[in-house]
Amino acid sequence: MSSVAFAPVSARRRRTDKLARASVALLTGVALVPLALILYYLVKQGIGAISLDFFTTDPTGSFLGDPGGIKSAILGTVLMVGLAAAVAVPVGVGVAVWLVEFGRASKLAHAVRYFIDVMTGVPSIVFGLFVYITLVIGGAGGSSFAAWKGSTALALLMLPIVTRSAEVVLLLVPDALREAAYALGAPRWKVVFRVVLPTALPGIVTGVLLAVARAAGETAPLLFTAAAVNATAFNYNDSMNSLPMLIFKNVGQAQDRLVTIAWGAALTLVAMILMLTLLARLIQRRSRLS
């Protein structure tokens, strides 16, 4: 048999290839420009506010005197997002387990998936509004604005993110593992807890951390649920400060000192979220499924 002759790549195909490559590279550049600018301005404007006192003192609320730091806002964000995660994560993972292991292609499962998709698209302020109407106006728990109501709004926001990401990861767990466990005589709940969830764990953690990062940066659900105060508060039934709320309040002030604090707080928030995302990446890299 004679060797097969390959036609050389035509000039036209070369041109098309170059054009396609160039346009994709250009679009990537366009997408990166605002990202880089945001980070640049954050660091440029915010770095001046950063000091040890900035993290260890509460805002004073004083217009002319020392404006103080952002301690109450950092703690408030951690506390409220923490409570929201404590509620949304078990529920969200539970829904995902039900969808993948039990509901599967049933009508109810389809309906649940549909509502989760709708919930993902709901603007965050709507969750705030919902909590405002149901819990704040009604004075649930004997308080008007309260941290736990802010957490409720954040939990509602996190729920569809956690559920969706957990469902995707659970679907990645090979059926061969479930079969192996069933063939050993394992009851279904044990298959879920001892085989499926441990295998999917790194991916679930990634999804949870992304949901936490999203909730930590939200202002709208807290605006009229947890409100904002200056002092550090640990009582969930009281108003609580948060980083997004502090930024929101300070950035509109007529004093440069207060605006700088807003930038500093924004830089802190971004740094916190960046650390969470890096952690998520690290865990994902260890995942045995990806």
Added chain:
Amino acid sequence: MSDLAAQRTTTVRPAPGPALQPVASPARAVTVERLNAWYGDQHSVKDLTLSFAPNRATALIGPSGSGKSTVVRCVNRMHEEIPGARASGRVLLDDTDVYGDGVDVVAVRRAIGMVFQKPNPFPTMSIFDNVAAGLRLTARKVSHDQVESALRGAGLWEEVKDRLAKPGIGLSGGQQQRLCIARALAVEPDVLLMDEPASALDPISTLKIEELVQELKSRVTIAIVTHNMQQAARVADQTAFMLDGELVEVGPTEKIFTNPDDSRTEEYVTGKFG
């Protein structure tokens, strides 16, 4: 469940016929009676009746899609795990119908272990935990001796005894499959179903699995599905040939491969089709 467990201790059975291997523990017989199985509308197993003699290896051979795997999956009721799949007929473990009313599927699967085509150790567990998994998943305490005995039974002990805490997926494909066999043996089943256990393995690993089948006959009754006719000829005492969901012929392995009654069997074993 109590039904099966009780029977395990009370059944007195005549000693099996002349054994090729010394019988250490008499296993139980499996009899499939008028089994029909469907995947949705697809009728995969048609009116099949077949006996698996205790402490013997029975090979199921036949072309792809002939229903071999479905038959063994019906024996330990794994078939019903697939959405849309159903089965009718009787599968007797000695005298107990595994499809009978009040029979716990969990108890059935403890008595009838299974090894799959592709090695599927649990990726989050160590070698030790993989073997222990069957016992732990069925809520029994696990001793080191049980794990060692199962690994010895699967011919893997010498290779892994120094790294029991290492992940099971760090082993080679052949070792993983023997790990899965150890995992199945750890719950001390009476019957071991092997669904093409060597088809994803290299020839040397395949040979080890085949030797293992010979050894395991002293402990369990074996049903082995295989595409590989030489493998059936090497390991099985009895061979059943299936075609399009029907049992064409069953008999002593030597007879099936040298002097089958049915012309279709002859054509298949001589490589004319399939």
